[in-house]
Amino acid sequence: MAPTLVNAAVGVLLAAALLGAAFDRRAVVIVVAAAVLPDLDAVASLVVPGATNALFHTLWLPLVAGVVLYWDTTLRDASWLRDRAGWYGVRVAWVALAAFVVAGVGPELFGREGVNLLYPLHDAYYHVRGRLVFSTQEGIVQTFVALSAEGPGILPLQSPGTTASYAIPTWVNPDGRPGLSLGAERELYLVRSGWQAVVVASAAAVIAVRFGWSQTEVSE
Amino acid sequence: MPSTVVHVGFALLLAAGLLGDYYDRRALAVVIAIVVLPEIDSFLGPIMPGAHRAVGHNFVLPAAAAVLLYYDTQIRRESLLRNRLSERWIVVAWVGLFVHVFAHIALDWAHLDGVNVFWPLHDRFYRLEGEILLSTADGFVQTFVDIQTDPETGSRRVDTGEGGTTETVHVNNPVEPRDPSEVTDEPIDRRFPIANRGWRLYLIGLGLFALVARTLQGDGPIEDA
Numbered sequence: 446m447a448p449t450l451v452n453a454a455v456g457v458l459l460a461a462a463l464l465g466a467a468f469d470r471r472a473v474v475i476v477v478a479a480a481v482l483p484d485l486d487a488v489a490s491l492v493v494p495g496a497t498n499a500l501f502h503t504l505w506l507p508l509v510a511g512v513v514l515y516w517d518t519t520l521r522d523a524s525w526l527r528d529r530a531g532w533y534g535v536r537v538a539w540v541a542l543a544a545f546v547v548a549g550v551g552p553e554l555f556g557r558e559g560v561n562l563l564y565p566l567h568d569a570y571y572h573v574r575g576r577l578v579f580s581t582q583e584g585i586v587q588t589f590v591a592l593s594a595e596g597p598g599i600l601p602l603q604s605p606g607t608t609a610s611y612a613i614p615t616w617v618n619p620d621g622r623p624g625l626s627l628g629a630e631r632e633l634y635l636v637r638s639g640w641q642a643v644v645v646a647s648a649a650a651v652i653a654v655r656f657g658w659s660q661t662e663v664s665e
Numbered sequence: 666m667p668s669t670v671v672h673v674g675f676a677l678l679l680a681a682g683l684l685g686d687y688y689d690r691r692a693l694a695v696v697i698a699i700v701v702l703p704e705i706d707s708f709l710g711p712i713m714p715g716a717h718r719a720v721g722h723n724f725v726l727p728a729a730a731a732v733l734l735y736y737d738t739q740i741r742r743e744s745l746l747r748n749r750l751s752e753r754w755i756v757v758a759w760v761g762l763f764v765h766v767f768a769h770i771a772l773d774w775a776h777l778d779g780v781n782v783f784w785p786l787h788d789r790f791y792r793l794e795g796e797i798l799l800s801t802a803d804g805f806v807q808t809f810v811d812i813q814t815d816p817e818t819g820s821r822r823v824d825t826g827e828g829g830t831t832e833t834v835h836v837n838n839p840v841e842p843r844d845p846s847e848v849t850d851e852p853i854d855r856r857f858p859i860a861n862r863g864w865r866l867y868l869i870g871l872g873l874f875a876l877v878a879r880t881l882q883g884d885g886p887i888e889d890a
Contacts, residue, residue, distance in 0.1 A: 461682030555867035582854040639775025
């Protein structure tokens, strides 16, 4: 998995951008929790073979959640969520769902590890790697979408393997396979590259500015 | 450079998070203009060697701009800007400055030869590269700032990713696709990168997502609150 800190940072940025009038401490905590949630499948991988970046990173979960949320808030006569938590609850729920997909799954999909997008219906990890360049000599060069990619995947993306052949090491589960390996060396990455440091710093600065703001507004 | 498109993508996300009530098309356009403008230093390259990633890419000018903006709007009794502009555009200026520092300079800092951080005060390119991790074997490890102690002399060497100066560093860009000091007969290939890595495509996608989501969602609490 991409460092969970990066998932949380993107979650913070999405919360600031999308919560609007629902932006407060509680809502930010909920949205960031949703962004971090997918990484918990690393814990499940201690029992379920190959669960890392698969079990909670699959697209079916947010798809079902999105359909239920849409049905409840738009199609039903009386919305359960709106009755309980009002406009605030509906907004926070949608932004949390977006954070789950965009901030929780996204960095892994576009990063080095890859995500098992269609797990458990179709078992293959995918990652989006490549380049998109306009060159005066070669025209548009695009290698992100590979129509004839080799590997087990059915989506037009590169695939590093399946849950059986490809294990992702995490600090929770250093060898990526079921079973506790108590003696193993564990590495918890906070930031893995320069751009991730920039994203984390930006999120910290944005949250400081936003909460600083609301305090001065109250005091004035 | 990570392409300007990547900067704009990340800038859109940050701007959406910071503009608050002032978020609209005009405010966004101004912020994006502030972010894109520094790329003009590419065009200075042919006249002034090493200008790209130095003239428009440093932390000195934004800091100076922030000090001026603060002085004018907060400390002076009669503010030049407040007389001409409404509160809204002063907020937009602050957001533009913030986004310029984080979405443009900081991202370029983490790419290729980095940026000329203290230009024009001190001419030296710096590059932000490294990782931070907690390890059961080594404890807290960070490699952004590399401190090495020479075991024999005991002298310390601190490596913060220093590179060359405007004299020696040339960051390729579409205006000057290769180092002018290189002489070759190959045809010039001007490359306009859009996204050369997955994560750059991701940042572009993030910005577009924020933009679309803001358009789709309603304005605010409707009667039921």
